[in-house]
Amino acid sequence: MDYFEVFGLPRQLGIDTLALEKAFHDLSRKHHPDYFTRASPSEKTQAVRMTALLNDAYRTLRHPVRRVEYLLSLYGFKPDSSKVPQALLMEVFEINEQLEEVKAGKASVEEADSLRAQIKEKRERFDSQLQQASLEWDELVKRGEPEARLKEQLGRLTEILSESSYIRNLERELE
C-alpha cells in the first residue's frame, strides 16, 4: 500500500491538509496499538505496522515538499543536486560565503538580516514554482494525458526540487 492509498487518495499533489488531518485522526482511532492491548500477538503486530504506515504517510503527505519527493520516488525519479545550472551554483556559493561570515559573527545585524531576506525570497520563488508545477501535474492526471507527458512533468518537478535543495539547506543552517 503506498501513502496515497493509505488515505484513499489519488496520486495528486493538491491535498486539503485539514481533511488529511481529519482522516489521519479517524484512521488512528481505528488502528492504534493502544486499542489492541488484549488482542492476539499477530493482531498487535498488525496494529503497530498499520499505524506506523499511517504515521509515515501522514508525515510525508502533509508536507508540500516531502509530498512531491514521495510522488517522484514512486515513479523512480530522484532529485539530484549535482545536476543544477552553473549560474545557480555560483549564486549559492556566494550566499554560502556570506553565511559563513554571519556564523562567525563577523557580519553586522543588518547584513545578517539582509542575507536572511535574500534566502527567503529565493526559497519562496522556488515554492511558487513548485506549487505551479504541482497544479499542472494534477491537471495532467485528471485529463488522463499520455505517459510521456506525465514523465516530462515529473522531470520538471525533479528539476525544481534539485535546484531548491541548496536554498533549503542554506535556510536550515541559518536557523
Place this chain on the structure above:
Amino acid sequence: MPKIVGIDLGTTNSLVAIVEDGTPRVLPGRDGSTLVPSVIYFDEGGTTVVGNPAKEKMVEKPKNTVFSIKRFMGKGIEDVREDLPLLPFEVAPESEHIIRLKIFGRDYTPPELSAFILRELKHNAEATLEEEIKSAVITVPAYFNDAQRQATKDAGRIAGLDVLRIVNEPTAASLAYGLDKRKQGTIAVYDFGGGTFDISILKLSEGIFEVLSTSGDTHLGGDDIDEILIRLVLGELKQRPDIHQLQAIRRAVNKAKEELSSANRADITVQELQYRRSMTREEFNKLIDPIIERTLRPCRQALQDASLKPTDIDEVVMVGGSTRIPLVRQRVQELFGRVPHTELNPDEVVALGAAVQADILAGSKRDMLLLDVTPLSLGIETMGGVMSKIIPRNSTIPASATEMFTTFVDGQTNVKIHVLQGERELIKDCRSLAQFDLKDIPPMPAGLPRIEVKFLIDADGILSVAAQEQRTNKYQSIEVKPTYGLTDEQVEHMILESFEYAEADIEARLVIEARNEAETVLNATAKGIADEQYANISEEEKAEIGAAIARLREVMRTNDHQVIRQAIERLGNATMHLAELIMNAAISKALKDKRVREIQ
C-alpha cells in the same frame, strides 16, 4: 479483568495510581503518603527498604542509601563523570557502558535498583487494591533516548511487571489535565522535576492528544540546583567534608531551596559541620538563572519544530516539583506571555495521567487517544562517520523507515549496521544505540545482494529492526548489540535473582512484624504486672510469666520470625489468667460505676 496501574518512576519521588469509576487516584504507601521517595536503603543483612524510611538513612548510611538512580539509567560511566565527585556511591570498575553501583560487595545496575522502587509501588498498589498487580504503564521523560527507555522497561520486568506501555511524562500530564475531553487547543507542558526537564507541545481536539513536538534535557532538574548550592557551601568550608557530611549538606541545601519558594530568606544549616549561612531569594535567583535559561532553549526549539510562535500556545501547564520556584514560573510566563497553570498538584499529575493511559489500554476509554512522537532523530552510520537520518525527530510513533544495504566485497556474508540517535552531523556527536550484524547473506558478487532493513520505532519509542534479502526473499538473522543496555539474557538472569529478593523481602517483613508484635505484648505484660490483680495469681503462674518474658527478650533480636512467634504465644498463654482477672475486675468496676450513676 486484571487491573493495570500507572507508575511515575521519578528521580526524586515515585507514585502509583489507578483509574476507578473513571477517576484516577494515587494509591498511598505503607506510611500513608502518596509520594514514595525514590530512595533505596540496603542494610548489612541484605534487606532493603524503599521510600521515606530509606530517605532518613541518607546521612547516616550514605554508601548504601541509593538515590536519584534515574539519572544513571541507560548511561555509561563517562556520561556521569561530572556528577560522581558529589555522590557518595562506590562505582564498580565494569561500568563503561552500564553503570554499576557496588553495595556490600555486590554490583547493581540502574534497572535493578529501579526495580526495588517498582516493587515497592507494586506492593503498595496490591495492599490498597487487595489484588495482585501484574501490568503497568510506566512514564519516562519525553526526551529519554532508546537506551533509557529500554532500561526502564527492563526495570519493570525485573520487578515482575508486564510493562504494557512506556509513556512520556509531559504527555501523561496532559492526559490528566485534559481529562475533560471538551478541552481543545494548543497546550505546552513544562515539566521540571528532580532530574530531568521536558517541554512538549500538544494539540487537543475531540479526545485526540497529538504531540506536535517535544524537547528537553534528561540531565537537568532540581538535583542540579542542589548541586550548585552544594558547591557553594563546599567553597565556603574550611575542611573537606566526608560523605556523611556531604549528604548532610545536600539535605540542608535542599531544605533551604524549597523554603525559598515561599520565603524571601532561608538558612542553610549543617549541624554536622557547625556551618550556617543565610540566603536571600535574590541571591538564589542569581545562582539558578543559568539553569532556568537552559530550560528555555528547548522551549524555543519545540515551538520552532511545531512551527508555532509563543502566542499560538493557548495554555501552559506546569508539572514537577521544581516548577514551584517563583523564578521558574516568572520566566515561563515571560516566554509564553501568559500565566501558566499551577492549580494541578505538580507532584501527582504525571502518575494520574499514567493511570488514564492504563485505563485506555485496558479498553475502557475509547474516546481518548494519545499520539506521541519520538524526541530524537534516528539515523545510521554512513561513509566518513556521517550520520544519515532515516526517521526525523518529532515523528509520530509508531514510525518506520526502510533502507537498502548491500555488500562491498565478493562473497561477503556479513553486513554491519550502526544505529544512532541525535541531531548532529557526525556520528561522534550522536548517541550510539546499537550495532546490528546482518548475518548469513547468500554469497554473491559485491553489490548484488539487496538487503532491505526495516527500522521500526514502536509506541514506546523503542527501536526494533528486521531485515530481508530481496533476491532470495530470505529473512536475515540479526544480532543486536545494545551500546548502553542490558542484553535479554542479562535481564532474564536479573529476574531470576529478583525472586530471591522477593523471598528475602517477605522474610524480612515477617521478622519486623513479629518484633513489633513482641514489643506490644511485652508492654502489655508490664502493665499487667503493675496491676493490682497481679497479686491474685499463683506463684507458679508468676514464675512462668517471668520465664516467658525472658525467652521472648532473648529471641526477639534473632531473624527467625517463627521462633519469635512461638515466644509471643508462650507469653500469651502465661498471662491468660492474669488478663482474665484484669478484664473481670474492669467489667465489675464499670458495672459498679453505672449503678452509682443510676442511683444518683
